[in-house]
Amino acid sequence: MTPIQLFDPASSTYTYVLFDETTREALIIDPVDEQLERDLTVLQQHGLKLLWTVETHAHADHITSAGLLAEHAGATTVAPAGCGIATAAVQLSDGDVLRFGSEQIKALHTPGHTAGSMSYLWRSHVFTGDTLLIDGCGRTDFQSGSAEALYRSLTQVLFALPGDTTVWPGHDYLGRSHSTIAVEKTGNRRVAGKTLAEFIATMNELHLPKPKRLDEAVPANLSSGLRHDADAVSLMQVSPAAGYAGDVPVQLACQWWQAGEAVLIDVRTDAEREWVGFIPGAVPLAWKQWPGMALNAGFDEGLKAAVPAGKRP
Numbered sequence: 001m002t003p004i005q006l007f008d009p010a011s012s013t014y015t016y017v018l019f020d021e022t023t024r025e026a027l028i029i030d031p032v033d034e035q036l037e038r039d040l041t042v043l044q045q046h047g048l049k050l051l052w053t054v055e056t057h058a059h060a061d062h063i064t065s066a067g068l069l070a071e072h073a074g075a076t077t078v079a080p081a082g083c084g085i086a087t088a089a090v091q092l093s094d095g096d097v098l099r100f101g102s103e104q105i106k107a108l109h110t111p112g113h114t115a116g117s118m119s120y121l122w123r124s125h126v127f128t129g130d131t132l133l134i135d136g137c138g139r140t141d142f143q144s145g146s147a148e149a150l151y152r153s154l155t156q157v158l159f160a161l162p163g164d165t166t167v168w169p170g171h172d173y174l175g176r177s178h179s180t181i182a183v184e185k186t187g188n189r190r191v192a193g194k195t196l197a198e199f200i201a202t203m204n205e206l207h208l209p210k211p212k213r214l215d216e217a218v219p220a221n222l223s224s225g226l227r228h229d230a231d232a233v234s235l236m237q238v239s240p241a242a243g244y245a246g247d248v249p250v251q252l253a254c255q256w257w258q259a260g261e262a263v264l265i266d267v268r269t270d271a272e273r274e275w276v277g278f279i280p281g282a283v284p285l286a287w288k289q290w291p292g293m294a295l296n297a298g299f300d301e302g303l304k305a306a307v308p309a310g311k312r313p
Contacts, residue, residue, distance in 0.1 A: 017039075018105070027052035027105070030056055055118075058222055061212070074282075084222055085221065089255055119158060124165050132169065134176045151191065163182030265306060267285060285303060
């Protein structure tokens with residue numbers, strides 16, 4: 001079994017979909033906002049239930065669709081703990097595991113491109129984001145980058161994996177889809193056979209241009225792509241008021257739900273749910289019902305039963 005590999009031509013970004021063949025539970029790694037419709041179509045075509053949206057780091061060349069996928073597909077947003085993506089419901093540390101059906105991926109902290117960068121190990125496959133590319137590696141000259149940290153991530157973490165481990169990079173600009181640890185360990189021109197000092201010198205001499213979308217992408221990705229303007233986190237607060245908490249932004253409500261602090265109640269009629277479709281993970285509790293759209297007399301009692309003590313409806 002191999003991952004579903006998808007490509008965004010504008011940023012040369014690879015997105016990956018993994019799933020359990022029995023339960024059809026799935027996760028997606030490094031989704032791109034401009035490819036939201038494509039990714040939802042892929043999920044539908046394969047009959048998948050998306051559990052997790054996973055980032056390798058806070059990207060500088062595209063905006064993630066993680067928050068949008070959480071809203072559209074009911075997924076939980078996941079990010080490396082060291083990346084500062086405060087809106088992600090799950091903050092991963094080195095060695096943490098995400099499960100989907102009988103499958104799982106393991107987080108490997110591989111800093112260097114950014115301080116929080118993660119790679120993910122699944123079976124005999126590793127998803128390396130911008131840490132390890134085919135015959136290359138991520139840059140280290142901005143966004144908390146460190147050539148020394150990247151060298152250690154490459155040589156002591158990734159190159160310590162079995163040689164036949166398949167490498168699935170976050171980008172490729174020459175049409176290559178994958179490699180192996182053995183090939184990169186022996187032939188990667190930026191790092192193979194180099195000392196730390198030689199690698200640092202190589203990285204210092206790159207003089208790469210600034211990513212075109214850097215100023216737009218990084219702030220957006222720190223809020224799971226849900227806000228493309230200033231300081232989404234500060235706006236995701238509930239205003240205190242006597243007897244009323246204030247309007248709850250959809251991003252905050254979604255975050256509560258993903259973190260298990262709230263219960264999502266689907267108040268549409270049974271007919272509407274059958275006609276339009278069900279919301280994954282939502283508790284069906286109609287506020288009104290046919291015939292005549294009369295109020296559901298059992299709504300309040302049903303709400304109490306559906307929402308455990310300490311959680312928000």
